[in-house]
Amino acid sequence: MGEDQSLLHLLSQEMSQQQGLIAHLRREVDSCREEVGALRDCLSSNGVVDSVRFLVHLHRRRFNQACEVYGLGPCAPLDAVIDIRAVAYAIGNFAGYSAMRALREVCQAARSAAADILDPLCPGHLYLCGGFEGALALSSVERLDPHAGVWEVLPPMTEARQYTCAGVMSGKIYVCGGWAGPQPVRSVECFDPDYARWSPMPPMLVARWGAGAGVINKRLFICGGLDENRQPLNSVECFTPPGVPAQLLHVTPRLQAAAQASAGSTGSWQGVNAMAERRGWPAAVSLQGLLYVCGGRDEQREPLSSVERLNHPPSIWLPLPPLSSQRAGASAAACGGKLYVCGGAFGAQMLNSVERYDPKVGTWETLAPMLKRRAYVAAAGIAGRIHVFGGSDGGQCLETAERFDPVLGTWIELPRMTDRRSGAASVALMDFAFVAGQTAQAPSGQHQAVASRGQGLRPAARLQRLRVPSHSLPGQASSSQPEPSSGSKGPAVAGLAAAALAVARGLKRIRRRQGSQVSTLELSPAGLGWKVDGNGELKERVEKALERGGLQGTALRQNKQWPTKGEVIRAIPKDCLVKETGRSLAHAAVSTLQVLFCGYLAWKYIPMTAAAAPLWVLYAVVQGTLATGPWVIGHECGHNAFCNEQWLQTLVGYVLHTALMVPYFSWQRSHAVHHSKTNHMTEGETHVPRLQKGSTNKYKNLAKWFGQSTVAMTRMVTHLVLGWPAYILGGATGGPAYGTTNHMWPFPPFRNGKKDLFPKSWKSKVLLSDVGIVGMAGFLMWWAKTSGFMPVFALYLAPLMVTNCWLVLYTWLQHTDVDIPHFDEDNWTWVKGAFHTVDRPYGPVLDYIHHRIGSTHVAHHVCSTIPFYKAKKATEALKENFPDLYLYDPTPVHKALWRVSSRCTAVQKADGHDGMYIFT
Structure with a gap:
């Protein structure tokens, strides 16, 4: 008895100590809660932390903890959650066990019915x-x-x-x-x-x-x-x-x-x-x-x-x-x-x-x-x-x-x-996996994962496509599962998280509507979110861009809410992605017949004399403009936007581009790189701006000597006339990551960059492109030998130069202007690149002849497989869903071309602004 009493006495002392320790810990916890609450109020009142975002993050953390306790995967179906004993007990007490069983059956039926449509989302x-x-x-x-x-x-x-x-x-x-x-x-x-x-x-x-x-x-x-x-x-x-x-x-x-x-x-x-x-x-x-x-x-x-x-x-x-x-x-x-x-x-x-x-x-x-x-x-x-x-x-x-x-x-x-x-x-x-109010990011490297950096919390759009696929066996939970701690409260946390996400969704819609209305006060560096205090040079550059540009500050606005790539794609109506072979072939036939008919009229009725030189100049302009139509059809084929029959698509694209002296497969590869790295300062392809080193701009120095108009005109003419052959043969305006490139010869000495523009599997395709170009060149030589050089020049080469001018003009104005920024590796994302493409007004005639290549180009960069005849509808959807991101410049094309030629010569980094480069 004595030993038992002493043991009980020791146990009593130990329990008293433990109770004292627990009381002390409770006081410490209460003190920490008070300090954290005060810190939250301080940060919120000073605008450092948004209270809604804070609650969303907090509830997500608690929800994740509850999922870990119950052993639920990131895509567990709701009926598997209901099968957890603690969750079922809570639902049963609140709504009755018959309601709980009905809810489980509804979850299973809904999941089964939605299985065919969840994956595409x-x-x-x-x-x-x-x-x-x-x-x-x-x-x-x-x-x-x-x-x-x-x-x-x-x-x-x-x-x-x-x-x-x-x-x-x-x-x-x-x-x-x-x-x-x-x-x-x-x-x-x-x-x-x-x-x-x-x-x-x-x-x-x-x-x-x-x-x-x-x-x-x-x-x-x-x-x-x-x-x-x-x-x-x-x-x-x-x-x-x-x-x-x-x-x-x-x-x-x-x-x-x-x-x-x-x-x-x-x-x-x-x-x-x-x-x-x-x-x-x-x-x-x-x-x-x-x-x-x-x-x-x-x-x-x-x-x-x-x-x-x-x-x-x-x-x-x-x-x-x-x-x-x-x-x-x-x-x-x-x-x-x-x-x-x-x-x-x-x-x-x-x-x-x-x-x-x-x-x-x-x-x-x-x-x-x-x-x-x-x-x-x-x-x-x-x-x-x-x-x-x-x-x-x-x-x-x-x-x-x-x-x-x-x-x-x-x-x-x-x-x-x-x-x-x-x-x-x-x-x-x-790209994203979903759990009732939780977003678990899952993709990919520097191409897609970077797209979520800097965009802040975006729970609203993700809640709209809440995914509950079936990756768990219904009824798999058993009594062997641990009971949740009192802090987990999975069902309650899920409800709170969903409510917070709904609030954030409403706030985002309000911000989006407000962002689409630009006032005069907002058209200033400070109004657009630029940190220019103490940096007079940067302030002057931004002010000049706003003054000279035609985008009303849309492209230069800071702190935008960037969507994910999936959100952008889903904003496009599904019928815009359906390719109609017959319709595509009809457009290709009409464009080709227009070119052939125009060439026939010139050959038949315009004499090959010096007195008819004005008529031949007019013919070159008209025919070159018409020939851009078949070029755009080949462009559609290169993007898999022409038809579903791959062999037919490749055949049409190869023939049309070869007829216009374009190495089809070589261009297809480099153009795909251009789409994947749009407005990237080092890995972009075509029209990558020159980086100004130091405070000297050689174009501005030349303008002081010869006059800005002379320098701008010279630059515009050389860019339009020589830009396309210089790009094909030497990679002019390409990204520095690829070095000097050649679309005809993907071997040394044209492989001196950090990256290979034409990987191993594409080299044979480049040579296959060369076969078509050599064949076309042989045909022109035969023609010149039998008919003389002047008919070849007047009927084919002069219009081809005009077509090449149109190609450079379109691509130059689609990605360049005084108020369009470019981005470095750490801050570029695919979504930013796609939405920094510009649509411009080319008029109904050119839109018809050139298949809207310039007026619906934003939609084309968002999803390049959209057929051109459905791009207008896709553009309207982008305007409606992303009014603060879609770029349209109403400036007449000839004025925009002059502005770009005279003002967009080199870029400098805007320090402290997300790796953004703007023109000096």
Whole structure:
């Protein structure tokens, strides 16, 4: 008894101490709350912190914490949230349990009904990693912007690997295993698109290649594959990234020991129940919180048609109806709540067949075959379509890509990759992922992720497209889940966050309406947000730009609310993106016939004499103006805006541009770079302004000696007449990052920049362009030999010079003016570049002849695949949705041209203004 009493006495003392410590901590917490509240009030009253934005950020943090406690992924469906016991209990107490059950059923039904339309609402990029070309394993990485149709080369992986697999978690790409050198590897690399860099991750438990991968509940699963002896595996392992709660997995002692050894701050690997069959080169994909593994190769090297599905938790593999054909080396992708399996190999035969599985019905159906036979192919679903890349046709690795539209049931060819590759890993990375009031950014490097810098909080537009796709298994939550802390309050926080976002949405609309009305007081450096106190030179430059420019300060306004690329694209009506082949061919035919008819009249009725020289000058002006129409049609073809038939589009563009002495494929590549880096000071392509070094401007010095009008006229004439050939042959006005370039010869000595304007896969296309130019030059020489030089000059060369003048005039005025800024690498974004393009009034006649290339160019830069005959409607949509960003200069074109020629000579950086360069 004495010992028990002494023990109780000690426990009583310990409890008293703990109670005192708790009371002290409570006082400290209350004191901290008071200090934080006072600090918030101080910052808010001084305009440093916006109270609405602060609450939104605070609620987002709390919401994220609640998601971590419950183990919810960034795209968990609402019915999975309702299945959490604490959430269900709160809803049941408030609304009744019958209402809770009805809400869950409505969530499931709504998610099922919206599955086909949710994917197109979320833009993103498609990434290709590794693979092989011939006998060479690749470490290169590239990504495709599906909307712009442009490939971009990214930093390579640290290790070349083929037959690898990959998955996306929390906006990062994980590339796992593969065959590197003489053996398979366990190594894993992670690519962070925000910083465009690779970092090593914990290695897998088993070295494997030709495996399948999928992501469920923020965990990456690697299934099957081949070992070092080329024998298929049935083992499965799971990678849990840091910050994700670990789960109880079924593992063997050996795998558990390996998992414990690899665990760390960068995540850990664990074994999962093995598949029922051994599979090498399976096709795997996650869909609605489940992992599907299809086909592959068995121990006898025979292709499989069987399909398995993983339910995790509790890590149970279930058999599903088999594929209609056996296949190994196929690729799987998910889209619209359905599973697609594309290509593969059956023995020595490469397949182009495609099958689709509907989980609701539980059956497979055969779809339209791909355009090419492909095995060891990469596939991914994004924007409501299936994209397929590379692979092998049995003889060589492919550089072609194609896209399947489930609505139309057709395949179309996509722009070719920069490298031929087979056995690569492909993933789709969305620009933004959404969770009931939370925005989790997920894309990409310096091309898209930078677009969100400096734009502040933009919750309003993102709330409009709140996405709740099904990436979790309904009913997966169980009693083993931890109870939330009192500070989490997930449902309440979600409601508060949604309310705060709605308030921010209203504030943004008010600011947008106010921004569209520019008063005289606002047309000053201070009124536009410029920090010019104590900087008289900068103030004078801005004032001159406002005085001389025609954009009413729209382009120079500071602190704009920049939308994301996806928001801009979605503002365009969907019917504007539909290409009509017949209509496009009709416009091409009319433009071509106009040129031929005008040439026929001149050849027939204008004599080749000196007395008729004025008529020939008039003919050159008219014919050169008419010939710009076919040039614009070829421009449409180069942007994939002419028709859906890729072969027809390429044929029309190649013929029209070759007839006008334009190297079609070379121009197509450089023009795509121009669109991807518009108004970029170093990586822009065409009309990149010269950077003034020091305080000396050589053009202003020349103007002092010869007069400003003389210098401006000389500059305008040389720019219009010599600008196009100088650009084609020497890269004049191109970005300094590419050095001296030549559209006819993509080899030394024209490769002296930090970047290669024509990557490896484009060099053969440049030479193919040369074939057309040489053929056209040969025809002109034959013509001159048989008819003399003067008919060739009068009928063809003189009008061609006028056409080239129109090309330079359009592009010069579209991206240059005294009040149009340019940006450096750290502050440029795609959205800024697109919205610093200018529309101008060219009149109905030129708009008809030149297919509105100058009056709807902003819409063209926002989405270059819009056919020109629908660009006017797209322009109206941009005016309505982004009135404070859309640029239109009503200045007559001849006055604007003179202003640009005389005033836009060099730029200087405006210190302290987001890396902005304005003309001096």
